[in-house]
Amino acid sequence: MITHAPSSTPATAAPADPPPVVRTAAMLWLFAVAAGAFEATLMVAGALADGAALGELLPGIAFRLAVFTAAVLLALRMRAGANWARWTLGVTLGVFGTLSLVVEPARWLLDGGSLGAALAEAGVVDWVFMGSRSLHLLAVLGAVTLMFQPRANAYFRERRAVRGASA
Known part of the structure; x- marks a missing residue:
């Protein structure tokens, strides 16, 4: 009978x-x-309906596509335990992304825009856009809040320890 010694690794x-x-x-x-x-x-x-040429819009479309792709990849890496992805999402999209969502409406209000008049004149597409933007902002704020909760912090510490032990 052959016996094996327990592994030392x-x-x-x-x-x-x-x-x-x-x-x-x-x-x-x-x-x-x-x-x-x-x-x-x-x-x-909306821009195309207003007569804008598609060529004028392509740089903005390409930029947004790059941001969306990066955000998806970062979210997936964050879910898998990559702390760098969590911090990248938190800083780039959590801070700067949130600012990009609110700066235009804030500037419009500061320049004397009337919220009541804007709401009274809003069409269906405007309401749909405002609803989507509100949910978008709430999703970002919720994601940032959740990914820095104590249980999330413990998960990222644990993942870092596991990666360190296997290196």
């Missing part, structure tokens, strides 16, 4: 599933991307 821990706060944060990021793509579609359709 430590077993690496199986990758932990992300906790609900991290899974939900990733889903909120994906929802925010979908809302952003929907809003971009409405803006492009």
Whole structure:
């Protein structure tokens, strides 16, 4: 009978599933991307209806497509435990992305725009856009809040330790 000595190499821990706060944060990021793509579609359709040439819009479309693609990839990497992806999302889209969502309406209000008049004159597309933008903003704020909760912090520390142990 042959017996084997126990292995002296430590077993690496199986990758932990992300906790609900991290899974939900990733889903909120994906929802925010979908809302952003929907809003971009409405803006492009409106610009084309107003007579803009598609060539004029292509740089903006390409930029948004790059941002949406990066956001999806970062959300997926964050869900898998990449702390750098969490921080990249938090800073780039959580801070600067949020500012990009609110700066235009804030500037319009500061320049004397009337919220009551704008709402009274809003058409169906305007209401749909405002609803999408509101949900988009709530998704970003919710994702950022969830991905820095204590359970999320513990998950990212655990993932870093597992990667360090397997290196």
